Amino acid sequence: MSESEAAIAEVPSSAKMETRNVSVFYGSNHAVRNVDLDIPDRSVTALIGPSGCGKSSYLRALNRMNDTIDGCRVEGHILLDGQNIYSRGIDPVEVRRRVGMVFQKSNPFPKSVFDNVAFGLRIGGETDKDVIAQRVEESLKGAALWDEVKDRLQSSALGLSGGQQQRVCIARCLAVWPEVILMDEPASALDPIATAKIEELIRELRERYCIVIVTHSMQQAARVSDSTAFFYMGELVEQGKTEEIFTRPTKKRTEEYISGRFG
Amino acid sequence: MKYTRKDWLLVGVAGISVGVILLILAVLLGQVVFNGAPVISMEFLTESPGADMVSGGIWPAIYGTVYVTLLMTLAGVPVGIATAVYLSEYASASSRLARLVRLAVNNLAGVPSIVFGLFGLGFFIIFVGGGMDALLNDGPTPVWGKPSILWASLTLAVLTLPVVIVTTEEALKRVPRELRDASLALGATRFQTVYKVVLPNAKSGILTGVILAVSRGAGEVAPIIFCGAANFLPYLPTDPRDMFMHLGYHVYALATQSPNVDAARPTLFGTVLVLLTLTFSLNLLAVILRARSRAAFRL
Numbered sequence: 001m002s003e004s005e006a007a008i009a010e011v012p013s014s015a016k017m018e019t020r021n022v023s024v025f026y027g028s029n030h031a032v033r034n035v036d037l038d039i040p041d042r043s044v045t046a047l048i049g050p051s052g053c054g055k056s057s058y059l060r061a062l063n064r065m066n067d068t069i070d071g072c073r074v075e076g077h078i079l080l081d082g083q084n085i086y087s088r089g090i091d092p093v094e095v096r097r098r099v100g101m102v103f104q105k106s107n108p109f110p111k112s113v114f115d116n117v118a119f120g121l122r123i124g125g126e127t128d129k130d131v132i133a134q135r136v137e138e139s140l141k142g143a144a145l146w147d148e149v150k151d152r153l154q155s156s157a158l159g160l161s162g163g164q165q166q167r168v169c170i171a172r173c174l175a176v177w178p179e180v181i182l183m184d185e186p187a188s189a190l191d192p193i194a195t196a197k198i199e200e201l202i203r204e205l206r207e208r209y210c211i212v213i214v215t216h217s218m219q220q221a222a223r224v225s226d227s228t229a230f231f232y233m234g235e236l237v238e239q240g241k242t243e244e245i246f247t248r249p250t251k252k253r254t255e256e257y258i259s260g261r262f263g
Numbered sequence: 264m265k266y267t268r269k270d271w272l273l274v275g276v277a278g279i280s281v282g283v284i285l286l287i288l289a290v291l292l293g294q295v296v297f298n299g300a301p302v303i304s305m306e307f308l309t310e311s312p313g314a315d316m317v318s319g320g321i322w323p324a325i326y327g328t329v330y331v332t333l334l335m336t337l338a339g340v341p342v343g344i345a346t347a348v349y350l351s352e353y354a355s356a357s358s359r360l361a362r363l364v365r366l367a368v369n370n371l372a373g374v375p376s377i378v379f380g381l382f383g384l385g386f387f388i389i390f391v392g393g394g395m396d397a398l399l400n401d402g403p404t405p406v407w408g409k410p411s412i413l414w415a416s417l418t419l420a421v422l423t424l425p426v427v428i429v430t431t432e433e434a435l436k437r438v439p440r441e442l443r444d445a446s447l448a449l450g451a452t453r454f455q456t457v458y459k460v461v462l463p464n465a466k467s468g469i470l471t472g473v474i475l476a477v478s479r480g481a482g483e484v485a486p487i488i489f490c491g492a493a494n495f496l497p498y499l500p501t502d503p504r505d506m507f508m509h510l511g512y513h514v515y516a517l518a519t520q521s522p523n524v525d526a527a528r529p530t531l532f533g534t535v536l537v538l539l540t541l542t543f544s545l546n547l548l549a550v551i552l553r554a555r556s557r558a559a560f561r562l
Contacts, residue, residue, distance in 0.1 A: 068443070103445065107441035119449060123450070123452075173449070
C-alpha cells in the first residue's frame with residue numbers, strides 16, 4: 001500500500017490510471033484507436049458504445065489480459081499510478097494483482113465458495129489459515145454476499161444463483177486487495193433483481209476502489225457511474241461527467257447513441 | 264419425418280454393420296470364455312508354466328505384463344502430459360515447434376506397431392544399450408545392450424505417447440477459457456493457472472486418456488517381440504534388465520511354438536481370457552471416467 005501511495009505522491013495528476021494514445025490490434029484489425037483517457041480513483045468510470053466498438057478490448061488492455069490472446073498487440077502508454085504497465089520489466093502478473101477483473105459471464109471455479117474467494121490469496125503465497133478465513137469473510141461481506149452464503153461456504157459455488165455466482169467472482173477479486181477493478185458487462189447475464197444488487201454493490205465499492213465498467217445498458221451507466229466514455233468504431237468519441245454526457249453531449253454521435261437512434 | 268427409400272437403404276446398411284460387429288464380438292468372446300473359463304483356477308493364475316508350456320500356470324506372464332505396463336506408464340505418461348500441456352497452454356497457434364510436434368504425433372500414431380519393435384531394437388537396445396555397455400561395462404557379456412523389461416517398456420511408452428498426448432490435449436481444451444481468465448486476472452502466473460486450475464479440471468479426461476493408452480500398451484505384442492519378451496521363462500524377473508514373459512506374447516508362443524498345439528489349446532484360451540479381462544476392465548474404467556469428465560462442465 002505504501003508503495004502505491006508513494007507513486008501517487010510523485011505524480012501530480014489525480015487519475016489512478018491514465019492512457020495515452022492506446023491502440024489495440026488483433027492481427028491487422030485495429031480494434032482500439034489512439035485512446036486518451038484519465039480514470040480517476042474512488043469513482044466509477046463507465047465505457048459505453050455499440051457492440052464491437054472496442055470498449056471491451058480497451059478494458060482488457062488495462063490489466064494486460066490481452067496478453068493472453070494470440071495475435072493481440074497493444075500500443076501506447078497505460079499508466080497505473082504514473083507507471084507504464086507495458087514498459088519492459090513490468091510483470092503482467094503483478095499488474096493483474098493490482099488491477100482485478102470481473103467478467104461478463106460469471107466464472108467461479110468448480111470449487112467451494114470459500115476456495116473460490118481464497119484462490120487469489122493462496123496463489124499469492126498466503127498460508128495462514130486464520131488470515132485466509134478472515135479475508136474470505138471480509139471479501140464476501142464486501143461483495144454483499146456474506147449473509148447469503150455464510151452457512152454454505154463449503155458447498156460448490158456452481159450451486160449458487162447467477163447473481164450470487166457473479167458476486168462470488170467480485171468477492172474473489174476483492175480478496176486480493178486490488179486497487180482497480182475492471183468489470184466487463186458484469187450484469188448482462190442477470191435478471192433485473194440480481195442486476196440491481198450488483199449495481200448497488202458497485203456504488204458501495206466506489207468509496208474504496210477505482211472502478212471501470214463496460215456496459216451495454218445506458219441506463220446502467222447513468223445509474224452507477226461518475227464519468228462516462230463513449231466509444232464508437234474503436235475510437236473514444238467523448239468523455240466527461242456522466243450527467244453531462246447524458247444531458248448535454250457535445251458530439252452528434254454521442255447524442256444519437258444515447259437517445260437510442262443506433263446501437 | 265418419413266423415411267424415403269434411400270433413407271431405409273442407409274438404415275439397412277447401418278443395421279447390417281452393427282449386426283456383423285456384434286456377431287463377431289459375440290462369437291469371439293463366446294469362444295474365448297467357453298474354451299478358456301474351464302482352465303482358469305487359482306493354480307493357473309499363480310503358478311509358473313511347466314516345461315511343456317501347457318501344464319502349470321501363467322503367473323510369470325501376468326507378472327511380466329503388469330511390470331512392463333507399469334514401467335511403460337511411468338516412463339511415457341509424464342512426457343505425454345507435459346507435451347500436451349505445452350501444446351494446449353503454452354504454444355501459440357503459429358508456433359513452428361508446436362506444428363512440428365503435432366505433425367510428429369499424428370504420424371507416430373499411424374506407424375505399424377512392428378515398426379516400433381524394430382525401432383526399439385535398433386535405438387534402445389543396440390544404440391542406447393550398446394552405448395551404455397561400451398561406457399559402463401568392462402565384461403564381454405552385455406548388461407544393457409540386450410532385450411529386457413526396460414527397453415520393452417520404453418518402446419511401448421513411445422508407442423502409446425500419441426494416445427496420451429492427443430487425449431490429454433483434448434481434455435485440456437475442454438476446460439473453459441473463462442476459468443483460465445479468472446485465474447490469470449487474480450494474479451496467477453501461467454504455471455499456477457495450469458497447475459491449480461487447468462490440470463485439476465481436466466483430471467478425469469486425462470486419466471481416461473492414460474487408461475486407454477495403458478490398455479493399448481498392455482495388449483501390444485509386436486513391439487516387444489524383439490525387445491525383451493521371452494518364450495518361456497518359468498521364474499520371475501528380478502531386475503528391469505531381465506527378460507520377461509508376457510500374456511500377449513505367451514498366446515503367440517503357445518499357438519506357434521508349442522510342441523503339441525492341440526494340447527496347448529485350453530491353456531491358450533485361458534491366457535487370452537486373462538489378457539482380455541485385463542484390457543477390458545481398463546477400457547471400462549476409461550468409459551466411466553470419460554462420462555464423469557463430460558458431466559463436469561456446465562459453465
